[in-house]
Amino acid sequence: MVNRSDVHYFGAGPAPLPTAVLERASQVLLNYKDKGIGLCEISHRSPDANDILADAKQALTTLLDIPDDYEILFLQSGGSGEFSATVYNLVSIWVEKKRAKIAEEVGDDKAEVLKRLRKAVDEELKLDYLVTGSWSLKASQEATRLVGAQHVNVALDARKANGGKFGTIPPESEWNLTPRKSGGGPALVYFCDNETVDGVEFPAFPHSLEGEDAPLVCADMSSNFISRKVDVPKYAVIFGGAQKNIGNTGIAIVILRKSLLPPASMPASPDLLRELNLPVGPIILDYPTIAKNNSLYNTLPIFDVWVASQVMTGLVNAYGVKRIGGQEEISNDKARQIYETLDRYPEIYRVVPDKAVRSRMNICFRVHGGDAEKEKAFLAGAEKRGLLGLKGHRSVGGIRASNYNAVSLSGAKSLVAYLEDYAKAA
């Protein structure tokens, strides 16, 4: 029997969870608040469920200093579902805004409004994607499926300047963003803040997406959520699956600018969207519906929300006024130690991404230039020391040490020690 204390788990997600949270979870599964019913069994419409939702929102708000004009949503979509949800929702808003403006000019002539609106969609509807890794690529592909290639502007494909492989983020001057326009511009600009598969992380919020008439920025933070400070007001939508830093697979969290909800922003009618050859999304991904129902439009996995709430409340209590800054220091320190060790043995290890964009969360490297047999031996040696989950993503191979919040400093140090020992013995 291997105990939890015998292993350090570096899986890319689902990721390790704090043992203390799992210990409490194993109790509440059977009996929540001593009421004789477990947490997977209580109604999502009960006062207890409402309290859990409120606690989770409060903890996330505190950690990331989320302003009042943002809404927090929980959905069952997974991160992949949010690839679609951002498109459906922001295209719908773009269309309705445009329609309202045209109607103001044209008046009651519905046929004329439709004609001009169709022209505007044809000529102006653009969704900008910064493709810096496998996940933003998938998101851009989903946008293309949903609205058609003519509306998707890949403003950056980071593979192009890097021999067809991800691993860099070219300078912003080389990005081909849709021009801003007062009251216009792209329906959204999308990026993935941290690319789990490729180990590429945006070092900071892109300067090009700031300032007057800034576009609506959607960011996937699935794999670096609550690992560093986030300047929330710069984003229209932040989303992430919970299964890395926050909790269980089963919920995605969306932080949404309230001005994107009614009455400030109205969605286009489904009939109009179809008429314009644009997609109509499922009701379970409709942000106005989810927000209006406090994330309880349909049954929400309250157990998963509870786990997230426990994890986040733990960080609030641990870091006090530092908020997520406390976690950021630790995350950075763990990543620094691992990267420094890898860099110390360039003849043995090669970090995959460029130094400037190395992910603090997913540390991707090759051993002996990517020799398959030697990497297998490296992984076997790690397992012997209880260092698990280090295999790279099946699409790229190699080694990946995921350094999520629940990986302890001692876990990182154990990995460092193994990297040292392996390099010295090689």
Added chain:
Amino acid sequence: MVNRSDVHYFGAGPAPLPTAVLERASQVLLNYKDKGIGLCEISHRSPDANDILADAKQALTTLLDIPDDYEILFLQSGGSGEFSATVYNLVSIWVEKKRAKIAEEVGDDKAEVLKRLRKAVDEELKLDYLVTGSWSLKASQEATRLVGAQHVNVALDARKANGGKFGTIPPESEWNLTPRKSGGGPALVYFCDNETVDGVEFPAFPHSLEGEDAPLVCADMSSNFISRKVDVPKYAVIFGGAQKNIGNTGIAIVILRKSLLPPASMPASPDLLRELNLPVGPIILDYPTIAKNNSLYNTLPIFDVWVASQVMTGLVNAYGVKRIGGQEEISNDKARQIYETLDRYPEIYRVVPDKAVRSRMNICFRVHGGDAEKEKAFLAGAEKRGLLGLKGHRSVGGIRASNYNAVSLSGAKSLVAYLEDYAKAA
């Protein structure tokens, strides 16, 4: 402190789970198979996760005697997401089938194919809905959102013959189904096998949906899944959220006829669907994608699949060759005892739905003609005896005793005893 053994829980979903399963769950949360990692932490692409998926499929296949030409999918959509998924997928198949047929007749003239296809969509595309309660109503409303009212045929609105309220299923001779046609007919016929809110259950598979050129039948079995025998070959799609009879909120299960997957049935291209003013669904609801990836297109909550697997394997072991028939006998017996007691005191209790369509799963009744104060007192009395979760759905009020598989015979008997005592004292 109230223990699990002190209460009987009649919640409508999330529903009670077998205590033995929860006890095992509380262990594997911390350490799965003594590997030092918990079940919410392991990779959904690990051999262990694959085994869990295979076990869940095998147990469901055994229980319901699912033939080889059916596929089992797990999705995070919830039941509500499947309202949309059935529409997206079956409309797409209908369109592509029609397109291929027209192309066969017309040849390479793409403009002509599109013209005829558009005409066919306008004139022939119909989705039939049997609306017998709140959930089939919601499903029909979602279909209308997605494809437009002109394509949705409410073949039955059970409220019409019942004073505007659900509670009956009028005879099939009164249904207004879209006529069958060899190689044509409606894109789907939809019904909800058991209406959780209204306590209405189809006593048997509708005769009108059988036979030659039978339409593609989609059935929502969220609240009576694995509670009785199902003649699977009669259905194109059976789906249900897991959180009633099967497991946790977090997964929906879809049983899908394989001939609805490629290469037997091809989906229409997203470009064509938009061109035809039809909706394009999100990739996470795309059955071909989910099937091709063995339900692992994106991260699946393996813990929830495990719970479902444990519950279903428990039934397989308990009922042996009787399969789900063993559970059916018990479910029927529990429901019969409760209904008989209610019927014995007509001056106190009134069962809401018609006798012929009473749900074995959700027993909806009023106390003292629905007097609010008295029903409140009835519920308070029940709680004193540890009989919990009996409040009716907020949209209809009254009392609802949900009689899911995990409600034991002794639970049903305790409720019967309370019904007797309450009536005698009233």
